[in-house]
Amino acid sequence: MAEPVSDLVLVDDAHHPLRPATSKHYSREYAALASKYVGAPLDISFRELVGPLPASEYTHGLYPYPARLLRHIPRFLLSTDAVVADVDVVFDPFVGSGTVLLEAQLRGFTSIGVEQNPVAALVSRVKVSRGSHTHAATVLNDSLATAKRRRRAVKISPLLSRWYSSGALSALGRLAATAEEHEEEDRDLLQLCLALTARRMATTDPRIPVPVKSARNAMASSSDVWRQWVSESTSILTKLHALPPERPVAEVRTGDARDLTVWPNPEQASRTLLLTSPPYGAAQKYVRSTSLEAAWLGHAPKGKTVHLEHSSIGREHLSPQDLRLDASSVSSPQLRRVLASIAEKDARRGAIYVTYFVDMERVFRNAANVGIRRIALVSGDNHVAGGVLRTSQHLSDIIESLGYRRTVSLRDPIRGRTLLTSRKNGSPAPAEYIEVFEMANCD
Ligand SMILES: C[S@@+](CC[C@H](N)C(=O)[O-])C[C@H]1O[C@@H](n2cnc3c(N)ncnc32)[C@H](O)[C@@H]1O
Structure with missing residues (x-):
């Protein structure tokens, strides 16, 4: 087993001193919770349990990706003996902007993440990259100089023209062309800086996660873009510098x-x-909230990012294949009844949730098929068609039906994902469930 690095990694950071918290302490807390668990969720606040964490810590705040996981949760779980016993690798199949991977790295675990949204995958890669800081500074600076000198930009996706002034379009196009000339880590770094710069220079309302037109940046010039690049580069480099070297x-x-x-x-x-x-x-909204950045990175050649939604779980644009499913496509009789009753009230909502649970069943079946023994799941419920859909409970039932046993269920009154879901028919109920499952009958 890989020895998790000492707690000093979390504490010994001059830039962002953290509250010292020993694994022993977390392990005792966890053991106490697990011993109290008899089936019903136990109420707990991870913010209180772990204590306040600096707003910008290591590379966590690299990018404002929606619905990021509260990092207190993986920090606690990955410091807890019972959760990491016999663990060499931490795996997150919905890695988003990489919160779990970074926390795993800080605790000394090798990790693997899967992400369908290419912008989020890019953010995750940079968040956990292990390249040299000095080299990163050189790449970012030199690329700005190259972009300023170049005459040609990338071919600009038709999606982008209405969201930028002509000066900003031209400068961003030249930065994008420069990034394309690089490979691997250097290219990731440049594309992340491009995505952040493009986000800031768009004529969008910054308070709304998806693009909505505003008067901001209507007259932005190339010089404004170059200045923004410098500011984003500085911020990225500061965050990368705060990471422990090993x-x-x-x-x-x-x-x-x-x-x-x-x-x-x-x-x-x-x-x-x-x-x-x-x-x-x-x-x-995962895809829509990053659609401009995706277009800058070459993922909207025909002016649309809707193709990215097809493999996005929780999608609202259903394909003809999705629409062939109905409540009978899920395995659990209880969930079938719930989905049929949603479909009676609102056929479209019913179809969206049937697709969601069919997809999630496939994902957890993969866990059982490859032989993953322990699952820690953070999930929430939804308000749907005038009632609460117990999404967490249904996901938990799916996992148990595949041969896992739930060993603990914690409920935290976390808020914050509301903007990500459709307001009328998907807004999550304000709590999240943190549950740990063990494969039953494993020797
Ligand atoms: C709740 S977010 C994860 C947030 C992440 N923990 C973080 O802190 O940034 C769920 C993620 O699942 C991704 N996702 C949706 N469908 C997926 C699929 N089929 N395969 C992999 N990732 C998917 C979404 O793009 C989104 O980034």
Whole structure:
């Protein structure tokens, strides 16, 4: 087993001193909770348990990705003896912007993440990258100089023209062309800086996570873009600099969690902890909230990012294949009844949630098929068609039906994902459930 690094990694950081918290302390807390658990969720506040964490810590605040996981949760779980016993690898099939991977890295675990949204996957890769800080500074500076000199920009996606002034479009296009000339880590770094700069220079309302037109930046010039690049570069470099120098490998796979090929192989899987916060049902905005950045990175050649939604779990735009499903497509008779009753009230909502649970069943089936022994799941419920859909309970039932046993269930009154779901028919109930499952009957 990989020895988790000492708590000093978390404490010994001159830039962002953290509250010292020993693994022994967390392990005792966890053991006390597990011993009290008799089936009903136990109320707990991870913010109180772990204590306040600095707003910008290591690379956590690298990018404002929606619905990020509260990092107190993986910090606690990954410091807890019972959760990390026999674990070599931490695996997050819905890695988003990489909160779990970074926390795993800080605790000394090798990790693997899967993410379907290419912008989030990019953020995750940079968040856990292990390249040299001096080299990163040179790449960012030199690329700005190259972009300023160049005449040609990338071919600009038709999606972008209405969201930028002509001066900003031209400068961003030249930065994008410069980034494309690089490879691997350097390219990631430049594309992340481009995505952040493009986000700031758009004529969008910064208070709304999806693009909505505003008067901001209507007259932005190339010089404004160059200045913004410098500011974003400085901020990225400061965050990268705060990372401890020696960290294990964290691999990000851009792909679909329903696809078994992106999962750890069976040999790794028996020593893998699956720790994840899956998408909510009706969480249609992961793709839309990053659509401009995706277009700058070349993912909207025809002016649309809707193709990215097809493999996005929780999607609202259903394909003809999705629409062929109905409540009978899920395995659990109880969930079938719940979904049929939603469909009676609102056929479209019914179809969206049937698709969601069918997809989630496929994902957890992969966990059982490769032989993952422990799953830590952070999930929430939804308000749907005038009632509460107990999404967490249904996900938990699916996992148990695959041969796992729930060993603890904690309920935290976390808020904050509301903006991500459709307001009328998907807004999550204001609590999250943190549950740990063990494969039953494993020797
Ligand atoms: C709740 S977010 C995870 C947030 C993450 N824990 C973080 O802190 O940034 C769920 C993620 O699942 C991703 N996702 C949706 N469908 C997916 C799929 N089929 N395969 C892999 N990732 C998917 C979404 O793009 C989103 O980033």
